[in-house]
Amino acid sequence: MSRVGFVGLGTMGAPMAGHLVRHGFDVVVWNRTPEKADPVREQGAHLAEDLAEMGRECDVVMLCVNRTEDVAACIAAMTPHAKPGTLFVDHSTISPAGAREIHADLTSLGFSFLDAPITGGSMGAQKGTLTIFCGGRHEDYDRALPFLRAYAKRPEFVGEAGAGQMMKMANQIAVGGALMALCESLAFAEAAGLDLAQTRELLAGGAAGSWAFDNYGPKIIAKDWSPGFSVKNQRKDFGYCFEAAETVGAVLPGTEVVDQLLAELDAEGHGEWTTAALFEVLRRKSAG
Amino acid sequence: MSRVGFVGLGTMGAPMAGHLVRHGFDVVVWNRTPEKADPVREQGAHLAEDLAEMGRECDVVMLCVNRTEDVAACIAAMTPHAKPGTLFVDHSTISPAGAREIHADLTSLGFSFLDAPITGGSMGAQKGTLTIFCGGRHEDYDRALPFLRAYAKRPEFVGEAGAGQMMKMANQIAVGGALMALCESLAFAEAAGLDLAQTRELLAGGAAGSWAFDNYGPKIIAKDWSPGFSVKNQRKDFGYCFEAAETVGAVLPGTEVVDQLLAELDAEGHGEWTTAALFEVLRRKSAG
DSSP, X not given: OOEXXXXXXXXXXXXXXXXXXXXXXXXXXEOSSGGGGHHHHHTTXXXXXXXXXXXXXXXXXXXXXXXXXXXXXXXXXXXXXXXXXXXXXXXXOOOHHHHHHHHHHHHHTTOEEEEOOEESHHHHHHHTOEEEEEESOHHHHHXXXXXXXXXXXXXXXXXXXXXXXXXXXXXXXXXXXXXXXHHHHHHHHHXXXXXXXXXXXHHHTTTTOBHHHXXXXXXXXXXXXXXXXXXXXXXXXXXXXXHHHHHHXXXXXXXXXXXXXXXXXXXXXXXXXXXXXXXXXXXXXXXX | OOEEEEEOOSTTHHHHHHHHHHTTOEEEEEOSSGGGGHHHHHTTOEEOSSHHHHHXXXXXXXXXXXXXHHHHHHHHHHGGGOOTTOEEEEOSOOOHHHHHHHHHHHXXXXXXXXXXXXXXXXXXXXXXXXXXXXXXXXXXXXXXXXXXXXXEEEEEEEESTTHHHHHHHHHHHHHHHHHHHHHHHHHHHHHTTOOHHHHHHHHHXXXXXXXXXXXXXXXXXXXXXXXXXXXXXXXXXXXXXXXXXXXHTOOXXXXXXXXXXXXXXXXXXXXXXXXXXXXXXXXXXXXX
């Protein structure tokens, strides 16, 4: 059986690698902070000494790191040692243009690449119920599928190289807008003297209803700003959204408003708060 | 048994009045265009000759008209003829400040008033599954309840006079934001070359999911701009949202963006299109 590598054992990556082990794959892991590999090593994964070893040892390597440059750097450290035909699958949310560049570079070197950003949150990673938006060649998607099924309820092929990241951008635009709808509505309701819990519950059941109303609404009422999905990560993704929108000529007037408001939290050092704290920004702008 | 009146037999009012008849109430109706009363007359309602007769004949009168001034004018035409204690229940979406004024005026004249705007759309009116946000005195709400139950799955007391309209404003703010999230995301997806049907379906199942994704998403993909809820009516409601926000000191930066974009459709004579046509506005701003 082919060995599968997993680079990046953060909140998402660690449970994803764990699912690969539990599904019986021969798993090699690597993380910048090696201690984070302890739990998945105890489950049976092998910790690579460096990315060179990871490149040598694996036929398929998943990555779940942070920014475009992190993905590029990790891949550059593996390719000089990797076997021809090695498939790299990137689960990070990065720039679509960056993903296309990495795809072109790897293809020219005789390797394969899928951009495969994930949604479903830390809970989805733990439960193995993630959705994965896969861009690249369909044959590479087919090759990755047995591994992806270990942690995804819904791996989905969405188009050529970069399309996975474009789909993730479309998702983040809609997520940001739904957050704005929720927070602006509840901040207004509070200023108007309405009962917030009653407002959330009544509106959630009708044409205003959304995943955000169901999941972020209760956090807002409890004034619980623990992440969840952090302001910093949402803004990182928005940066890629704006870059991608410029590339394809789309306009994002709503996303711009959300980003400006979240920037206020970021500037105050609350980048680690949940994005639902957008409510706080709107609330204190109220005179009421 | 007390006679119940219904003023305003439009898309919402006509089926609501019909439900009152079907529930065995003795119903008197009035509409500016009398022909619109034909179907509900055939079901057994009595058509009042004028609002004076409506005032004389009924102990409880529902209204479902359009703007604040329409509600005020209809009530002013009834009160000189109405019995002391008559309860007026307004299902129109109007200004919260206007509703509070009408409440104060009617109370000083010895009448009762509930602001009771509805949500659930024309389908909800037809099926009798509306949600009603009721503001006023709780004893008036209790008095209205047997009638409201004829067409509402969920009549709900939300606070003192004007609170019903405030809740409706909170609802419209969230509805507008959810629409924006959907349209901005799909317009980006189209510019990015993604398959729109796949995008809608994938995003609807995750953290971006909403009633708008489920109900307006398919209309956008079909480029079907028939209402539904029209641009003109959404903008009418937004006007009351901005007025109410100023009253309570809330800020509505997201709603302002949605209103500005819908204003473009309105200016082009597309005020009767569904609000989902916001997608078109964003799409043509794209260079792609």
